[in-house]
Amino acid sequence: MASGPVARVLVDSPLPQLDQLLDYRVPARLADAVSAGVRVRVPLRTGGRIADAWVVELAGRSEFRGELSEVQDVVTDVPLLMPDVWRLARAAADRGAGNASDILRLAIPGRYVRAEKAWRADPGEPGALPASGRAIDGYEPGRVERGLAEGERMALHADPRTVRLPSGTWVGAWAVTLAEAAAHVLAHDRSSVIGVPDYRDQEQLQAALGELVDPRRVIRTDARQSGRDRYRAFLDATGEAARIVVGNRSTVYAPAARLGLIAVFDDGDGLQSEPLAPGVHARDAALIRQEQSDAALVFIAQTRSVEVQRLVEVGWVHDVPLRRGTRPRVVLTEQQPAPESGGARIPSAAWREAQEAIAQGPVLVQVARPGHAPMLVCDRCREPARCTACGGALAVPRSGGPASCVLCGTSANGWRCRICEGTRLRAAVVGASRTAEELGRAFPRSRVVVSDGERPLVRVDAEPKLVVATRGAEPIADGGYRSVLLLDGERMLLRESLRVAEDCLRWWSNAAALAAPGAPVFLVGVGGAIGTALATWTQPAWAAEELASRRALRFPPAVRMASVVSSRERLAEGLERIRGIGGVDVLGPAPVDDGLERAVVRFGYAQGAEVAAALKAEAIRAATERRRPVAGRRPGRPPTLRVRMDDPDLP
Structure with missing residues (x-):
């Protein structure tokens, strides 16, 4: 010893x-x-x-x-590794059947010697604490403040408005809510960590925080920073001063002295899901960290995720509704008294409203995809048209001419639908660039701007213009948009995914929340329960119905699922041990690629720790076992076994 x-x-x-x-x-x-x-x-x-x-x-x-x-x-x-961050990394890795070192690689940035020397020489003055926390507006008086003081887990209904800050900057009302909560916690000399999907949300939140607290108390950490700046921000967060740390999904792992608030905005956004192993979602990491501390936890979004709805229904998270009854004025074109024939992409009622609204200010047009070429579907059954040679999508080239495959270029001549045997094609989605060109001809005196992944805009002014944006790339407008047109809804719902309806409702809700008070929001081509949920602004009720449907089918988040990928022999051995756990069933396996197969393990939350430990043991066994040498062959690598708990790519 x-x-x-x-x-x-x-x-x-x-x-x-x-x-x-x-x-x-x-x-x-x-x-x-x-x-x-x-x-x-x-x-x-x-x-x-x-x-x-x-x-x-x-x-x-x-x-x-x-x-x-x-x-x-x-x-x-x-x-650099704080004790609370280590406990969080260990627990998150165990939940995800992964390595704690992979979590720490996300949590702690790479070292920059010059930044470290500068920090040692001058740690910086954190600035004064707020004299007192401002009341958190929009909810029952004192309700959110009481929850923050008691370390409560809360799901806040976001206020679907844009508001003007004293500085003149326009932000979403949700940003003001989170800024008020963080300022309230900071006034009691406690830190906050706030995770948002991307830099657009981060810009709004920082602008709102700038009105309430000393900017030196706010730390920004995200991938857009240089490595040196991110390392310096991390070093500042390790100090004893209470701070507000704002960033993307990995911010939930940030060090923070006397943590008082953990907040996640729009947890249903795909950007909150970590793609790197072990793939722990920001929402799950926030839940673990809240359990390990006495900090309050806040989820806030325009559309509540089904996962948060499950937590509300089991009583783990408390529902906090808005006190005021404001909501966007949503019009469903499918429910108009006299629906139009011909399948017009923009119905005449929405067209007239847009013409009147653009004289007063900006008008938002949301489309499904970027680019120029329209995507095609079968005219009879609306099945997406696929190339008969490679299976790629068929589209019309920007230069004109017949439809062809976007991957291999094969012409669509002689195309026949594999579902209904139809032979006619129709455009289902026109890209943002093509839409901008068409609207530019329809509104010759109006300026048209495009916001997508290649040309992102954070905000636009109040001058009249048409803003064509892909879903998720809508800029905030000063004073709000005078009209909002949500196009391609039917095509968005064609995506093959368990979460497609939830994602669409979130995209539409986030865009509708950018409208000016009383401005019309037209949802084109979609009705039913999801359209009604948007029009009545009852997203939590829709999430409850969706959860009930998934519970009946034993789909996530009613249960948990893990994907396991390995060779046929190795997978069979591992699954044989997993099947011995009570309440676990295995779906598959099915072939994937390179001679590998994938199985899906389905289990309840109570069995999560046991299943994760068993799958981790199988991964270790696969990585360490020795294969018998075969005469005349070089020794091969041991068969790997990849595990992904709560895999978001499962259909």
């Missing part, structure tokens, strides 16, 4: 067998530099390699009876 000092470290490695604390002896020359939270370099016995590692804790002795290897060097003696 080795005596200390001993550093228990987590090696920064994607190998699942190294996802554990390893003991290393601290040599006398590094005794003053090694402390909990610092990054060090340690030897690995395999191949004489040196790896980076995090010191999680120091101990007086080790339980290991052999000779311990020594810590080789200290990368930086600044403690």
Whole structure:
């Protein structure tokens, strides 16, 4: 049994067998530099390699009876791994059947020596605390403030308006709500971390915070920053001063002194889902962190996700409705008294409203996709038209001419629908650029601007103009849009996904919330329950019905699902062990690619920890097992086994 000092470290490695604390002896020359939270370099016995590692804790002795290897060097003696961040990373990785080091790689940015030296020389003055927190407007007086003080989990209904700040900047009312909540917490000398989907939301939130708190108390951390700036912001967050940390999905892992609020805006947005292993959603990480602390947790969105609705129904999160009854004026063209024939892309009523509204200010036109070429569907059954050669989508070239495949260029001559045997095509979606050209001819005296992934706009002024934007790229308008046209709704709903209806309702709601008070919002081509939910602004009720449907079918989030990918033999062995867990059923396997197969494991929330541990054990077994050599062949790599808990790509 080795005596200390001993550093228990987590090696920064994607190998699942190294996802554990390893003991290393601290040599006398590094005794003053090694402390909990610092990054060090340690030897690995395999191949004489040196790896980076995090010191999680120091101990007086080790339980290991052999000779311990020594810590080789200290990368930086600044403690970057805070104890609460380590606990969060460990718990999130265990829930996702992954490695804690993968979580820490998202949470802690790469080191920049110059930024670290500048921070040491001048840590910076954090600025004064607010004298008192401003009342949080729009809800029952004192309701949200009481929840913040008691560390409550709350689902707030977002106010669907744009508001003007004292500085003259227009932002969504939701940004003001979160800014007021964070300022209220900061006034009590406690920190907040707020995760938003992208930089557009971040700009609005920072503008709202700038009106309430000292800007030096606000820390921004996101992928648009340079590496140096992001590292400096992270160092500022590790201090003892209470801060408000604002950023994208990884912000939920940010260090924060005396954490008082964790907030997630629009958790249903796909950008809140982490694509890198182990793929823990920002919502789940926020829930774990709230359990580990006494901080309050706030979910706020124009459209409540089905996952948050489940948490509300089981009583884990409390519903906090708006006090005021304002909502956008949504018109469903499918429910008009005299529906038009011919399938016009923009009905005449919406067209007339747009012509009148553009004389007063900007008009928003939301379309399904960027680009120019229209996508095609079968004229009879509306099935998306696919190339007979490669399966790619058929579209009309920008230069004109017959329809062809967007992937291989094969002409659509002689095309026949594989569903109904129809032979005629029709345009289902026209890209943003083509729409802008068509509207430019229809409104020759009006300016037309495009906002999409290639040409994103954050905001537009109050001057008359047509703003053609893809879903999710709508800029905020000063004073709100005088009219909003939501096109291509029928085509958006054709996407094959379990979440397609929820995503569409969220896209439409977010766009409708940008309208000026009383301005008409036209939803074209969509009716039914989802259209009614938008028109009556009862998204939580729609989420409750959607959850009930998924519960009957045992679909997420009524249950949890995990995808497991490996070779046929390895997958069969692993699934045999998983089937022994009560309440678990396995769907598949089915072939994917490269000779691999995928199975879906379905289980209840109560079995989540056991299933995650079993799948993690199978991943370790697959990574460490040795295959028997075959005569005349080079030894192959062991079969891998990939696990993704709560896989968002499952249909």
